[in-house]
């Protein structure tokens with residue numbers, strides 16, 4: 069979904085598709101690319117191939133969502149994280165979260181362990197957080213695994 073297609077206010081649920089995430093592939097290592105995947109919600113993913121570490125994929129939330137200060141949100145990411153037979157089942161293969169640039173802390177986050185990884189797309193729950201009007205970045209932090217990022221879902225938590 070193009071950025072301009074997002075509504076002015078967030079509906080009860082919205083998907084942030086892979087196409088609005090930023091990534092750096094310098095030098096042209098071919099370790100990260102956009103590609104087709106027929107199991108993806110929109111047929112497209114960002115694919116990361118091993119070796120990558122650090123914030124490889126990011127998206128400033130302010131650029132894609134009209135968040136409301138004081139509102140609570142739940143987020144989950146639809147990912148395919150390939151298990152690695154040679155690594156410890158407890159090894160973290162990747163994490164995805166929302167980072168608050170003012171407090172310099174993650175406000176919600178999920179880490180995927182080797183034992184939890186599968187060759188299928190799974191919705192990984194990142195938890196709930198309340199918007200404080202700060203600039204926040206959605207980030208994906210791979211740790212040497214093969215990963216396909218389909219999308220991130222944002223839901224309004226009422227009450």
Ligand SMILES: [Ca+2]
Nearest residue numbers: 086108112218
């Ligand atoms: Ca997608």
